[in-house]
Structure formats: C-alpha cells, structure tokens
Amino acid sequence: MNEEHHGHVKQIESQPNSQLKRKYQYVYQWIEERIEKQSFQPGERLPSIRELSQQLSVSKNTVIRAYQQLEANQKISASARSGYRVNQTKATLFDTTPIPEPGFVDLMALSKKIMGLPVSREILPMGSAHPDTDFxxxxxxxxxxxxxxxxxxxxxxxxxxxxxxxxxxxxxxxxxxxxxxxxxxxxxxxxxxxxxxxxxxxxxxxxxxxxxxxxxxxxxxxxxxxxxxxxxxxxxxxxxxxxxxxxxxxxxxxxxxxxxxxxxxxxxxxxxxxxxxxxxxxxxxxxxxxxxxxxxxxxxxxxxxxxxxxxxxxxxxxxxxxxxxxxxxxxxxxxxxxxxxxxxxxxxxxxxxxxxxxxxxxxxxxxxxxxxxxxxQHLGKIRRSYAKKQKLFHNLLSQALGHYSQLQGQYHLTKPSGGFLCWLTLPENTDGQAIYQEALEHGISVLPGSMFSTNQRYAHCLRLSFANFRESNDWQRGLTQFAAIIASHTPQSS
The missing domain is CATH 3.40.640.10 (Type I PLP-dependent aspartate aminotransferase-like (Major domain))
Known part of the structure; x- marks a missing residue:
C-alpha cells in the first residue's frame, strides 16, 4: 500500500483556508496524481476510507468527499463490498513508451550467479519462488x-x-x-x-x-x-x-x-x-x-x-x-x-x-x-494460508516503508489475488541491484527487477515471495531492516 508524507499533509492543513483549496481537493489531487503515474494501477482497489484518512491525517468525511468526486469524474468506481477501484481507461492502460526492437536475451550469467547462492544463510527467504512445504x-x-x-x-x-x-x-x-x-x-x-x-x-x-x-x-x-x-x-x-x-x-x-x-x-x-x-x-x-x-x-x-x-x-x-x-x-x-x-x-x-x-x-x-x-485438501489449506500471509506481509512491509519520507507515497507494492509473489516498484532512481546485494549480506534474499527484462526497465523494482512468511519477531525485525536498506538506497526527492 502506498504511504504519504504525513508532515507535508499536516503542513497543508495547518495553513489558513483562504490560502488553500478545500481539504478534500488535496486528497483528490493526491489520488489523481498516483492514478496518472500508475502508482495506483487500473483495476486496483484503493485504500479504504479508514486507511486513507489515517495515512493523510484527514477526516473520514474528507476522504469520502474526495472519493465521491473522483467517482463523479469517472476516474474510480465503487464496487460492492470491496470499496473503490481505479477505472480501466485507455489512457491509464496504454504506455506510450516505444517498444524496443526485437533482440537476443543476455541474462544467463546474472541468473546463474543469483540462483547459485546458498540458501542456508537466509533469515528472510523472499527471493525464491518455492512454495511453503510445512504442511x-x-x-x-x-x-x-x-x-x-x-x-x-x-x-x-x-x-x-x-x-x-x-x-x-x-x-x-x-x-x-x-x-x-x-x-x-x-x-x-x-x-x-x-x-x-x-x-x-x-x-x-x-x-x-x-x-x-x-x-x-x-x-x-x-x-x-x-x-x-x-x-x-x-x-x-x-x-x-x-x-x-x-x-x-x-x-x-x-x-x-x-x-x-x-x-x-x-x-x-x-x-x-x-x-x-x-x-x-x-x-x-x-x-x-x-x-x-x-x-x-x-x-x-x-x-x-x-x-x-x-x-x-x-x-x-x-x-x-x-x-x-x-x-x-x-x-x-x-x-x-x-x-x-x-x-x-x-x-x-x-x-x-x-x-x-x-x-x-x-x-x-x-x-x-x-x-x-x-x-x-492440501490446495484448500495452502490457498487460505497464502491469502492470509499476503495481507499480513503487505501490511508489515508497508508500515516499515512508511517510516521513511523518501518512500512515503513513492512506491507500489502489489496485492496479488493468488500465488505467493508480489512486485515492489520503487522510485525510478533507486538501485534495486544495490538493495539486493546489501539485503543478502544481512540474510535477506530478494530478486532484483533487472532479472525480469532484457533491458534495465525494472532496475528500480524487486520481486518478493511471501510463501514462507511467518508471524514472528524474526520476520518483523527482518522487514524493518529490509525497509531501512531500501530507504538507504532511495534518494530524497527534491
């Protein structure tokens, strides 16, 4: 879930109303900007009214008014029992970045190096796409x-x-x-x-x-x-x-x-x-x-x-x-x-x-x-297990990332509706390879986004697995440390 810079919002709200638009319009603009930048993706469920009011330090009524205006402008839609979702418009779906010419792949050396690392040192095994076998x-x-x-x-x-x-x-x-x-x-x-x-x-x-x-x-x-x-x-x-x-x-x-x-x-x-x-x-x-x-x-x-x-x-x-x-x-x-x-x-x-x-x-x-x-029977158990883990993992990591001003509102962590993988998109000037290397030194395995493309388009992304996530102090401390490592490689926005 994306987080916003709380200090910035509080500063806005402390100014006289004559110098500002209505509060709900700032919430409106905050969401609209993230839809345009695809931090909130087409079809994605937006934060609940309660969640967003806490993130932005505004009242629930302010969030409700912003959501209602966004819906009226056909940017989002209300879904029964699941809150609001971003509308799938052509403008938000289509990326105008030119498609690179067809080319040969050159990933073997990088992939062999990463896949060949020993797993015994891992404290947080988030790199591999192996399932949880503790059933x-x-x-x-x-x-x-x-x-x-x-x-x-x-x-x-x-x-x-x-x-x-x-x-x-x-x-x-x-x-x-x-x-x-x-x-x-x-x-x-x-x-x-x-x-x-x-x-x-x-x-x-x-x-x-x-x-x-x-x-x-x-x-x-x-x-x-x-x-x-x-x-x-x-x-x-x-x-x-x-x-x-x-x-x-x-x-x-x-x-x-x-x-x-x-x-x-x-x-x-x-x-x-x-x-x-x-x-x-x-x-x-x-x-x-x-x-x-x-x-x-x-x-x-x-x-x-x-x-x-x-x-x-x-x-x-x-x-x-x-x-x-x-x-x-x-x-x-x-x-x-x-x-x-x-x-x-x-x-x-x-x-x-x-x-x-x-x-x-x-x-x-x-x-x-x-x-x-x-x-x-096993399928039923693991589906329920992964669904629960996804929510807990997402919440813990989002909370940890939200402590850093350069990350608040600047990243996107997916919430899959199946499987046990998620994708973390960081600000474009973030070095995912450096995060991967430093995390590994602390026993935290992830995969850098550079492994998933023939070019450097995803150098600022990371693939994470929550298959082996546990509700434990080790995981909580590990995710806190992981967030600190990410923040240390993410420059402050100007």
Missing part, C-alpha cells in the same frame, strides 16, 4: 515416495516412456478439470517440470533467430530459455494489476513477424497480475493465427475464483498449456505437463529423445499420493 500433506507425500523407493528396489529397472505413468495421467486429468479444462489422458504429456514443457513447446514452434513475444516484466527462467534457444524477444509492457497492454501488443504484431507468444496470465511471475476474461478474449482475437504458450504454474493458487485459462477459450487449437505441481506441492518433484493439441506429436518426439523416459519412482509415488484425495 501435513507434504509429509504424506514423502512417506509415499519412501514406500515406492522400497518397492521399486524389488522390480526390474525400466524406462517410463511418454506420455507418462498411467495413474499419474489419470490424476492430472482430474487436476485439469478443477482448473476448468475437460481433457482425456491422451491429451497430456508429463514433463520434467513446466520449464521443460515450455522449452519443448518453443522448440516445436520456432527456429533459430525467430521472434517470440513476451509480457514485461517476464519470468527470468522463460527469458533464459529464449536465450538458450537463440530466439529474439519482443517485450510488451504489462500492468502489475491487469497484465499485458493490448494496444501496445497490437502495434507490435503489426510491425514484426512474431512466430510465438509466451504469456503467464494468471498470478503472473513476477508481478502477480491476473488478466481479465474480457482481456483474454481480446488477446486471443488480436493474435489470430499465432501460436501461444500459456504458462499457468500459479493457476491453482487462486484465493477465490479466477478467469478460465486461455486454453479453454481457444477456438483454433493454437494455445499450448503448460503447468506443474512445483508451486502447489514441491518444486523438488519436477513434475509438469503440457496440453499441446495439434502440436502434441512433435513435442512427444522431442520429449522421448530428450529424456528416454521419466523418473519412475517420483511419478508412481506422486500418482499414488494424488489418488488418496489429500491433494485437494
């Missing part, structure tokens, strides 16, 4: 793996050829049904995580030097895949709230020959955005004929209902759907799957030659675990 179902899962390891020692060694373990395929059919897709076992291929599913999809769709379009910011693992395959990338700016800017996308498609689109439209990594159903339909319409790879690894972690996957809205069989159990169970399992439609045969051939079979032990054990029904 009873995870213990049951590994007990099942133990039983299968003992069993498999007594049977002949063999390869598990694609499409995968039959019982696992059956269970994945059920998981996909819960996600809104009715499919058969024959539609699925089990992969080594979603990363392999995406890699095989890119290989099936592109050749050396082809252009692939992605949203920006974009998951660094996907950018590294594009780098390894020697593909060019076009980055289309995306709102941290509503997703890829469709007007900019349309212009890019008119200008360049795009061979494929790679997109993560639900609880996006890194920003947490969710593309609305209306935007999904428009996206599919304007990209007619272009193959789409849908990365949906966080799709099962909606706190409430979420839009249907692109795959379910696809009328042309051109969306390749990729998912995994890495975010809902444990990333160490490396179990993913791809629903490739008309591209399935070519992907299956590549899968066979890449792997020459799947890890029998893990696949058979996970299949047996899924058959017990414990996975569905």
């Amino acid at each position: 009873p179902a995870i213990n049951s899962l590994y007990a099942e793996i133990g039983r299968h390891s003992r069993y498999q020692s007594h049977i002949p060694s063999h390869y598990q050829l694609p499409p995968g373990n039959d019982l696992l395929l059956q269970q994945l059919v059920g998981i996909n049904r819960e996600l809104g897709m009715t499919i058969s076992k024959q539609s699925l291929l089990v992969t080594h995580g979603a990363q392999q599913a995406i890699s095989l999809s890119l290989q099936a769709l592109t050749n050396d030097g082809d252009i692939v379009l992605v949203e920006s910011a974009s998951y660094f693992g996907n950018l590294m895949l594009l780098e390894s395959l020697n593909l060019k990338v076009i980055e289309i700016p995306a709102s941290p709230i509503s997703g890829i800017q469709l007007d900019a996308l349309e212009l890019a498609l008119q200008r360049w020959p795009v061979k494929a689109i790679l997109i993560n439209p639900s609880f996006n990594n890194p920003t947490g955005y969710v593309m609305s159903t209306a935007d999904r339909l428009r996206f599919l319409a304007m990209t007619h004929g272009i193959p789409i790879i849908e990365d949906d690894v966080f799709g099962g972690l909606a706190y409430q209902q979420r839009p249907l996957p692109l795959k379910t809205l696809d009328q042309d069989d051109r969306v390749i759907y990729c998912n995994s159990l890495s975010k809902t169970l444990d990333s160490r399992l490396r179990i993913g799957w791809v629903i490739a439609g008309k591209y399935q045969s070519v992907i299956e051939k590549r899968l066979l030659t890449d792997n020459m079979g799947s890890p029998n032990l893990i696949h058979s054990a996970v299949a047996q675990f899924l058959e017990t029904g414990k996975y569905r």
Whole structure:
C-alpha cells in the first residue's frame, strides 16, 4: 500500500483556508496524481476510507468527499463490498513508451550467479519462488515416495516412456478439470517440470533467430530459455494489476513477424497480475493465427475464483498449456505437463529423445499420493494460508516503508489475488541491484527487477515471495531492516 508524507499533509492543513483549496481537493489531487503515474494501477482497489484518512491525517468525511468526486469524474468506481477501484481507461492502460526492437536475451550469467547462492544463510527467504512445504500433506507425500523407493528396489529397472505413468495421467486429468479444462489422458504429456514443457513447446514452434513475444516484466527462467534457444524477444509492457497492454501488443504484431507468444496470465511471475476474461478474449482475437504458450504454474493458487485459462477459450487449437505441481506441492518433484493439441506429436518426439523416459519412482509415488484425495485438501489449506500471509506481509512491509519520507507515497507494492509473489516498484532512481546485494549480506534474499527484462526497465523494482512468511519477531525485525536498506538506497526527492 502506498504511504504519504504525513508532515507535508499536516503542513497543508495547518495553513489558513483562504490560502488553500478545500481539504478534500488535496486528497483528490493526491489520488489523481498516483492514478496518472500508475502508482495506483487500473483495476486496483484503493485504500479504504479508514486507511486513507489515517495515512493523510484527514477526516473520514474528507476522504469520502474526495472519493465521491473522483467517482463523479469517472476516474474510480465503487464496487460492492470491496470499496473503490481505479477505472480501466485507455489512457491509464496504454504506455506510450516505444517498444524496443526485437533482440537476443543476455541474462544467463546474472541468473546463474543469483540462483547459485546458498540458501542456508537466509533469515528472510523472499527471493525464491518455492512454495511453503510445512504442511501435513507434504509429509504424506514423502512417506509415499519412501514406500515406492522400497518397492521399486524389488522390480526390474525400466524406462517410463511418454506420455507418462498411467495413474499419474489419470490424476492430472482430474487436476485439469478443477482448473476448468475437460481433457482425456491422451491429451497430456508429463514433463520434467513446466520449464521443460515450455522449452519443448518453443522448440516445436520456432527456429533459430525467430521472434517470440513476451509480457514485461517476464519470468527470468522463460527469458533464459529464449536465450538458450537463440530466439529474439519482443517485450510488451504489462500492468502489475491487469497484465499485458493490448494496444501496445497490437502495434507490435503489426510491425514484426512474431512466430510465438509466451504469456503467464494468471498470478503472473513476477508481478502477480491476473488478466481479465474480457482481456483474454481480446488477446486471443488480436493474435489470430499465432501460436501461444500459456504458462499457468500459479493457476491453482487462486484465493477465490479466477478467469478460465486461455486454453479453454481457444477456438483454433493454437494455445499450448503448460503447468506443474512445483508451486502447489514441491518444486523438488519436477513434475509438469503440457496440453499441446495439434502440436502434441512433435513435442512427444522431442520429449522421448530428450529424456528416454521419466523418473519412475517420483511419478508412481506422486500418482499414488494424488489418488488418496489429500491433494485437494492440501490446495484448500495452502490457498487460505497464502491469502492470509499476503495481507499480513503487505501490511508489515508497508508500515516499515512508511517510516521513511523518501518512500512515503513513492512506491507500489502489489496485492496479488493468488500465488505467493508480489512486485515492489520503487522510485525510478533507486538501485534495486544495490538493495539486493546489501539485503543478502544481512540474510535477506530478494530478486532484483533487472532479472525480469532484457533491458534495465525494472532496475528500480524487486520481486518478493511471501510463501514462507511467518508471524514472528524474526520476520518483523527482518522487514524493518529490509525497509531501512531500501530507504538507504532511495534518494530524497527534491
């Protein structure tokens, strides 16, 4: 949540009324400026009347009057039981910054350096996108793996050829049904995580030097895949709230020959955005004929209902759907799957030659675990857990950042409606890489925004994970220290 410089507001209110506009107009202007600068994003819920009155040291009636005027001017809208939200106007959605020319990715060295750091020193593990595994179902899962390891020692060694373990395929059919897709076992291929599913999809769709379009910011693992395959990338700016800017996308498609689109439209990594159903339909319409790879690894972690996957809205069989159990169970399992439609045969051939079979032990054990029904119970628990953690984490970090005048009202911390990642946008002259380095020295891991783009567009941003957040003194002290580190690298505004 954004904070304002309390001293500045109090100074305003202490001046004679004859020298000032009405108080509510200052609140109006404070919100309007942040909407124009996209500190408050299109579709985002604004602070409650109580929250804003406390932030700005004004009465609730003053805030109510400002909100009413903003609504009358069609800048915000009232939502039943959820306060006010910023209107999704074309002016606030469309970024006029020119889209960079297609180019090759060069992130491998930076990513390897950051990913290779030891985790044992971490006091606050906010850098990795690994799920919280402190749940009873995870213990049951590994007990099942133990039983299968003992069993498999007594049977002949063999390869598990694609499409995968039959019982696992059956269970994945059920998981996909819960996600809104009715499919058969024959539609699925089990992969080594979603990363392999995406890699095989890119290989099936592109050749050396082809252009692939992605949203920006974009998951660094996907950018590294594009780098390894020697593909060019076009980055289309995306709102941290509503997703890829469709007007900019349309212009890019008119200008360049795009061979494929790679997109993560639900609880996006890194920003947490969710593309609305209306935007999904428009996206599919304007990209007619272009193959789409849908990365949906966080799709099962909606706190409430979420839009249907692109795959379910696809009328042309051109969306390749990729998912995994890495975010809902444990990333160490490396179990993913791809629903490739008309591209399935070519992907299956590549899968066979890449792997020459799947890890029998893990696949058979996970299949047996899924058959017990414990996975569905586990999903309910972790969704509730992450929803609670998101609120607590957001409040604690916002309070800590709000103690520094150079940050008050100058940052944006997203509030995702699913998953366990959030995106912190700081003033543009803030050095996110320096914050990352100093935080690491204090046992606080985060990821710098520079990892999520082929250019320095997000050098002032940070990706944070609250998956392992705990209501503890260690976390409270750690977030306080983290805020101090951020403030030390954020210059005072002139």
